[in-house]
Amino acid sequence: MRASDFAEPVAVAVVIIIAVSLWQGMKRGAPGSAKHLLLFLWETFCTIASLALAVRFATAFSPVVESRLMDADLRPPAGEMDNWSVAWHTFITGVRDFSLLRFGLLFLIGYLVIRLLLRLLAAAALTLAAGAGSMAGASRMRAYAAAPGGALSRAAGAALGFVHGGGRALVLMAALFVYVSLLPNAPLAARIDSSPLYRAASERLLEPVAGGVMAEQGPVLSRAVEAEFRRILQRRYEIIDRDVPDDIREAALRITAGAKDDEAKARALYDWIGTRIAYDWDKADAYTERGEWREQTPEDTFRTRRGVCIDIARLYAVMARSAGLEARVVTGLGADGRGGFGPHAWNEVRTGEQWIPLDATWAASGDWFNPPEFDRTHVRDT
Structure with missing residues (x-):
């Protein structure tokens, strides 16, 4: 990669992320850096698991919600409606009639609930682990974790911080990959896609993992979301214009x-x-x-x-x-x-x-x- 390539925003962001992580690693030392790296890996696992389970949740319950709403009386009340009433009836009938909106809402609910449950599980596990050790041992562990130590500990902490920064940079690349794939005409999408560092990461890491699904289905999904959003606006007109x-x-x-x-x-x-x-x-x-x-x-x-x-x-x-x-x-x-x-x-x-x-x-x-x-x-x- 040429030196001039580092002037573009994606490369600058990656350099800043790695530099900050390296500095944090040196400051925390080996124990603190190891703890933060493990927390990062756990959060990454929780995010991936929550996304996967939320997709299953939304897929399973979307037909159930549709059926329940079909049976419900969702006719708007007679007479003039205020803005909140219009928004509510537009939303609830949209959830009933528009599959992407319904799936997206259930996916968001499922993701938030699953993430909360995983956080509670992790907190309970840490509490049990802390209670299993003696108070003196816990105090020694806290003191050890708080002390950066000497040059060797700082060097080890810097190495762990560098690994942590690489993981953070990869998460950034994945987020940009999804953004560019789903919204190719969105602001900054063309600028991101032209980045040599982004292109290298997407072609060598992200596209093989995604199996071409994002590149092929991303624009289709983007158009489908845009079209459904317009239909939701049409539903709003139908409710407003009913009288x-x-x-x-x-x-x-x-x-x-x-x-x-x-x-x-x-x-x-x-x-x-x-x-x-x-x-x-x-x-x-x-x-x-x-x-x-x-x-x-x-x-x-x-x-x-x-x-x-x-x-x-x-x-x-x-x-x-x-x-x-x-x-x-x-x-x-x-x-x-x-x-x-x-x-x-x-x-x-x-x-x-x-x-x-x-x-x-x-x-x-x-x-x-x-x-x-x-x-x-x-x-x-x-």
Whole structure:
């Protein structure tokens, strides 16, 4: 490795970790360093064991929790809900319906409980070990552990500290490996991946241990988590938008009054929204250029006659439900007209035994009510 490579952050962090551990080892001497190294190894074992057992716990109990929540009455209360109530119903129905959220929650609970039990087990074992020796022997041991000793003890302590620092550095590399594998587009991920020291550690140690699973499944899992998070946000919209204002309900019933079936009702609402709600380019530009987002309700969109895709999709879903239709908001990617795709939202409505897609936001550019090649321009989150 070239000397210039040590200027990059990963190498600097590793050097600092090893240097601090080396200094701590010299200061503690052989007894203190040995004790801290054993504690580090025990903590590492506890972490690995807790992770493995937590995966088994979450896998076993996820179907049980899903079944119990399916049987429970989780309908939101009538009337206006405060932010806490909205958050609670979004969370609890998300745990019921979204497998990744449910697995993640059970995994976290299992990990914390198992770690606590292992800590209690270790504390009990130390208490028994301390009680087995005489008070005089325990006093001598404490005094021995507290005294760094001479040059030989310091040298041995430094060697143990170096080993301890190497273990800490390996844990750091493993954490960075997981971070880069799961979140390749996250901040600093590219910088970390370009580090020669990180590349050497991941290629020679971490990737062989992981068996290529992180490299192959990491991006897939990352996209799945992102997609599920968006669906949870959609669930929040469904809960917030469940109470329809009278003016919107009356308009929806008036628009669909002459429709002969559900598809005709869905079409009538598509035509009405597509010709009366203008796209809010100012709001879109504020978000894409300055990161400013203005939340608005379907009532805001109905009143101002302006909104971006998610606003228009939420208004359509509310009006469709008011007319007796089963409708949902869909998020994903929409074609941008330049050969690429960008974040987008549209709707699906149930007619008979099928769900048909429609995009009232794009109504001004053509007929986007269940066209034959809708999926070529709309990629839903999966």
